[in-house]
Amino acid sequence: xxxxxxxxxxxxxxxxxxxxxxxxxxxxxxxxxxxxxxxxxxxxxxxxxxxxxxxxxxxxxxxxxxxxxxxxxxxxxxxxxxxxxxxxxxxxxxxxxxxxxxxxxxxxxxxxxxxx
Amino acid sequence: xxxxxxxxxxxxxxxxxxxxxxxxxxxxxxxxxxxxxxxxxxxxxxxxxxxxxxxxxxxxxxxxxxxxxxxxxxxxxxxxxxxxxxxxxxxxxxxxxxxxxxxxxxxxxxxxxxx
Numbered sequence: 001x002x003x004x005x006x007x008x009x010x011x012x013x014x015x016x017x018x019x020x021x022x023x024x025x026x027x028x029x030x031x032x033x034x035x036x037x038x039x040x041x042x043x044x045x046x047x048x049x050x051x052x053x054x055x056x057x058x059x060x061x062x063x064x065x066x067x068x069x070x071x072x073x074x075x076x077x078x079x080x081x082x083x084x085x086x087x088x089x090x091x092x093x094x095x096x097x098x099x100x101x102x103x104x105x106x107x108x109x110x111x112x113x114x115x116x
Numbered sequence: 117x118x119x120x121x122x123x124x125x126x127x128x129x130x131x132x133x134x135x136x137x138x139x140x141x142x143x144x145x146x147x148x149x150x151x152x153x154x155x156x157x158x159x160x161x162x163x164x165x166x167x168x169x170x171x172x173x174x175x176x177x178x179x180x181x182x183x184x185x186x187x188x189x190x191x192x193x194x195x196x197x198x199x200x201x202x203x204x205x206x207x208x209x210x211x212x213x214x215x216x217x218x219x220x221x222x223x224x225x226x227x228x229x230x231x
Contacts, residue, residue, distance in 0.1 A: 035219055045207065045222035091159060095218070103172060104149060104211070104220050108158035 003027075004094050006107035013082045014115050020067070021077040021110045023092030031097040034075040036066065039089040039109070048090075051075055082114045122208050122223035129230055134196040137226045140189055141210030149220060150183055150193050151207040159207070165191065198230045 003026040013019035025034065036048040051059045051066045059066040067076040079086055092107040121140040129135050141148050149164040163173040168185045176183070180199070185191040195202055205227050209220040 033218075037222075043205065043225055043227075045209070047219040047221070050219055093220075095220075103161070103164055104209070105161050106151070106159040 004092055004105055004107035006092055006110050008110045009108075010111045010113070012113050012115055013079075013086075015084060016081055018078060018080045019082055019112065021079070021090050021092075021112065023075045023077065023107060025073050025075060025092075025094050027073075027094065027096060029096050033095040033097070034066070034068070035093040035095065035104070036064070036075075036077045037091045037093060037106075038086075039091065040085075041088070045091075049077070079112075084114050084116060087112060087114045120208055120210055120221050120223035122206075122226050124226060125224060126227045127229070129198055129228070131199055131230055132197045133230075134194065135198045135202075135228060135230075137193040137206050137208075137228070139191045139193070139208030139223060141191070141208070142221055143189065145210035145212050145221070146188065147211045147220075148185060148191050149207075149209040149211075150191070151209065153205045153207060153225070154203075162193070195228075198228075200230045203229050 005024045008022055032053045034051045038046045038048050049059050049061045049064045049066050051068045058068050063080045065078045067078055089109045089111050091109045093104055095104045123138045146167050150162040152160045152162055160175055162175045163183045164171055165185045181195055183193045205225045207222050207225045209222045211218045211220045
């Protein structure tokens with residue numbers, strides 16, 4: 001069965017510093033996608049970045065980059081130059097493409113707090 | 117596009133009552149997901165539909181929960197009878213079934229409180 005693991009329940013980072021949020025996954029399916037979402041205190045889920053299992057290069061979106069290590073089955077999120085507005089819950093998610101269906105499952109989340 | 121629309125935003129009900137949560141996915145999206153979020157268990161996938169057909173409902177906690185998608189623009193999640201442990205935020209999300217970056221777009225959620 002597919003599984004997403006986020007081992008850091010909470011993280012602190014100084015404003016303007018970089019931070020890495022860990023995510024490991026487990027699947028035997030060769031075709032999958034990995035996502036990161038941000039959930040601020042207001043509750044909405046905001047899509048941040050996507051990495052496909054066949055993508056050769058690590059995904060980047062502005063200050064967000066995904067450190068994809070396929071052999072280790074890890075997809076860590078790196079946030080550069082942290083801002084106070086980055087304080088939120090961050091969820092790693094995996095979408096499987098087996099049989100043409102797209103089941104998306106989430107990790108338990110990491111709470112990031114940016115300190116001024 | 118207005119995004120995924122969920123109603124109501126908040127629901128407070130008494131134990132034993134029936135609760136119906138509603139979702140309108142983004143037009144053109146053919147995958148729809150219902151999630152439940154609690155502090156203890158995080159985001160749990162309850163059920164997902166593809167082209168209005170339920171594909172996997174293994175996450176539905178018990179028979180008190182049921183979900184339907186009568187057409188491409190509407191889905192419901194029903195709890196009957198409701199219990200205090202059902203209190204959570206329920207999210208609906210939709211996505212396109214194509215290759216590449218097809219992230220799930222989330223609604224604002226329904227915060228359910230069962231007293």
